[in-house]
Amino acid sequence: MAPKMSDHYKQKRRKDILEAAEKIFIEKGYEHTTIKDIYEEVGLSRGGVYQYFSNKRDLFESLIGDKLEDIYQLTADALEDGEDPWTLLKKRMFGEEQHPSEYNDSLAPVVLEFFVSGRTDESLSVYARDRYHLGVSMYENIIQQGESQGIFTPRFSPGTIARAIISFSDGIAVDSALAGEEVQSKEQSELLFDMIQYMLGIR
Amino acid sequence: MAPKMSDHYKQKRRKDILEAAEKIFIEKGYEHTTIKDIYEEVGLSRGGVYQYFSNKRDLFESLIGDKLEDIYQLTADALEDGEDPWTLLKKRMFGEEQHPSEYNDSLAPVVLEFFVSGRTDESLSVYARDRYHLGVSMYENIIQQGESQGIFTPRFSPGTIARAIISFSDGIAVDSALAGEEVQSKEQSELLFDMIQYMLGIR
DNA sequence: TTTAAAAACGACATCAGTGTCATTTTTATT
């Protein structure tokens, strides 16, 4: 006499909503996306979405949530396992192919929009700082590891280089969002690549 | 029998509104600023503001308008007058003191927010591209001038280096908006400074 | 001082989006 819905079912629905939401967020940006846009995209009703998420912010945070923590953990593990810091750094900066390519992380500008437009909200800005900090640490750890192995001879402190990588990448993401092709993200990634080699004293 | 208000008066009022608006925009960000916030800050009524601007976007575009064109023109003139490209480049990147300092252009993140959150609006994105293009040209011209004078020996095309300066600066602006001190903008500006010397082949 | 034009006011109608909740539908278990 008890119809416990399978966890699997709930998870699937949740994922459906998040996928639809991601599509819409990329299309319309964070601020201009409404709950209506989302439930129409999933093919659910208003209440249907509210069953799973309590508002747009909750939905968005779920969407981007954990992603960063995952990659941080993955990086820590890789370092632990003795993966080459230079290879690892390239992977984190440019993806598995370890090489600059056309810019494609279309959610990145939305994430930045989310944090920038919400920067006056105290709780959000705490969250933003945490995320930023985690990103810095990730790169910093890789660089420190490489330094201690004698692979890198950094011209600036690992923290500063880590922050520079993040700023530069964020800048490319933002500019791509607003000027598209014009930004020549591939060429810029190549420049970033060259700059990092210089900053880390790699031949 | 005709009370033509002095242009001076109108200009002053307009400027008052823009100044108040700038303050509020910096405080609350673009999206979260309302017309009400603004007329309360100036000490005017709702209708009062609408007398001068037709909506928030119009107001914001007036605020940032021309600024970029002005600096572009100023740069073109300076090059024409034979100003040293390296000095000029440093001025444009770091202000008159020509040296990296704490990040302080508090309107910059608001400008980025404006363009990023409005990036789906066709007319706005045209405007954004124009602005971006103008910025690229400005830096590109300086670099080309320096190259032809034999002061710079660029490792990448002037256009790519120009775009990199913009991306990096935008990145610092965005990150500062959302993580504040944490971003260590001064250190990053120093790194940017060093990187540019390297990219331009300056001893 | 009168006067007519411009500036400033603020109430108002309108709109878009939000989150809720009583009701209906679907589901898994008995």
Next chain:
DNA sequence: AATAAAAATGACACTGATGTCGTTTTTAAA
């Protein structure tokens, strides 16, 4: 099949912001 719990629906009340417009106030010229 019967049933009870969970999921899904969509109408609803509410909110906050927008731009307008008839009215009042201020202004500078006559």
